[in-house]
């Protein structure tokens with residue numbers, strides 16, 4: 386478990402005015418052990434600063450970072466270096482050793498730890514298998530794509546078996562067709578090695594594919610946090626806006642019905658069966674006039690705009706809500722009576 390409590394961090398100003406940059410403002414974050422947690426925000430929102438505070442590479446001005454309950458604020462010297470080793474870091478700007486092979490790059494931290502040859506070989510073999518680059522062991526980084534280089538960097542960061550893997554903008558500069566493979570490797574680090582994985586990103590697609598929980602940073606403050614699926618339940622949340630399918634309907638489409646509602650459905654059962662069952666049970670016409678289906682991780686998630694017709698429409702919507710559908714009332718058609 387990683388706990389960030391009331392952390393603030395500023396840097397001396399670099400602009401002409403010289404006023405300090407407040408990179409983090411009173412940030413609180415809780416990351417469960419074994420989670421794949423996304424720190425999400427625009428450029429300059431403070432993601433890397435938060436990541437560096439958690440990796441103990443930066444000291445907060447105020448507040449505390451706890452790693453498994455350990456207050457890291459007072460750590461120094463040897464103990465600080467030991468605890469830092471619990472966090473493996475992959476950054477977009479971190480270079481691999483150009484003159485060493487892929488296997489040599491992954492082995493480098495193990496050499497520093499003093500593992501003997503056979504132990505190193507076995508560990509490097511397992512890590513290259515995890516990142517899917519066994520066939521590339523003898524190649525140099527320059528022979529690999531950016532996405533493959535990033536996967537080597539992940540293997541290297543995992544070499545010393547850290548409890549936490551921190552990937553700062555892992556898909557930056559990676560070709561779109563390769564981002565899936567990079568994210569799969571992060572997911573495997575969590576699933577197969579039990580690491581807690583922390584990812585910083587600006588990309589909704591990264592959140593959609595792999596994050597269980599997120600914290601959204603805006604201008605140094607956390608504005609939304611929690612489980613991704615829970616955040617989707619509030620259609621006005623930034624997370625919902627960026628992850629749910631867009632709804633594009635014209636007033637003319639809505640006008641054909643008594644009224645319309647927007648509905649978010651999460652999970653296999655909800656997406657497959659709720660609407661037809663509600664329609665049959667209450668004798669109500671439920672027509673999908675906008676929205677669509679997406680996937681968040683392995684979970685299907687739908688957002689539809691429905692046109693409703695029938696006396697029992699309210700009862701049908703209440704029935705859907707009781708079964709976990711998130712219903713937002715939108716416009717009434719011309720036949721509707723304003724509430």
Ligand SMILES: Nc1ncnc2c1ncn2[C@@H]1O[C@H](COP(=O)(O)OP(=O)(O)OP(=O)(O)O)[C@@H](O)[C@H]1O
Pocket residue numbers: 396397399406407408426427428429430431432433434435587
């Ligand atoms: N070492 C530093 N010295 C001065 N200002 C800094 C330093 N590091 C970060 N900042 C400033 O703090 C703010 C937050 O930066 P940070 O790099 O954490 O944001 P970010 O969300 O990671 O951005 P990006 O997605 O572009 O990497 C920015 O205004 C940045 O200019």
